[in-house]
Amino acid sequence: MRHKDTDPPVEQLHLPDVMAALSDPTRLGLVRALADGEERNFGAFCAPVAKSTLSHHLRTLRAAGIVHSRTEGTRCYLRLRRTDLDTRFPHLLDAVLTAATQDAIGTHVTLQPHND
Amino acid sequence: MRHKDTDPPVEQLHLPDVMAALSDPTRLGLVRALADGEERNFGAFCAPVAKSTLSHHLRTLRAAGIVHSRTEGTRCYLRLRRTDLDTRFPHLLDAVLTAATQDAIGTHVTLQPHND
DNA sequence: TTCGATGTTCGGTGACTATCGAACATCAAC
């Protein structure tokens, strides 16, 4: 449950890290699932990978500054850092999300109907 | 001199591959150096890596469909496939180039003053 | 034809990555 590494501050977002984090289909799926700006429970994501693998992907997204995570009890809530990303890299996230949606990249990641 | 693998056609450009190709600072530098749309000689690029490493990076960019290469004699000329990229992934290249320029990513790749 | 320039390819190395299952830590609930 402990993730000691805190989210990187806005000014420290690094383009190559962001690009690398967004080059994996599963992570793109996670980002797409968060694209509406809503906070979502980690457990709400369904992906055909092991729990530990999903946790690794989220750590990667967090380290790149793409998502913010908040712990409440034993649960972990995620939110896309859209404002921060737009500030540092204008239009980048939009372009990626548009492209991913058009190409149906990351559709293997789904959301459980009503899990937070 | 022989690169049998041909450039992938527009409709086969794959977002994750493009993102991965654009997540390396040296390759971002190469793309930036081609950003004006001009065709450039391979040998015109100066980067602090071995010749073979540079060749590898160009193969990666070619495989991802980001650059087109044309051989003339023993020389190799490169051009950014901007139109193709813009068609498949609108605004993506612009956003990446803008971000890379603002963050000075890839500035270790330079162009020789007057080498084609 | 011999040389030099230009890139590509090969073999190898060290680092990183996606993946898994198992073990662990934390908290809620009973």
Next chain:
DNA sequence: GTTGATGTTCGATAGTCACCGAACATCGAA
């Protein structure tokens, strides 16, 4: 407390990647 749910971390594995020097292939020029 004991149990169950929730995520994280660990150790291992297989694959990929950036990187280098060396060898190679191709072509132009002397």
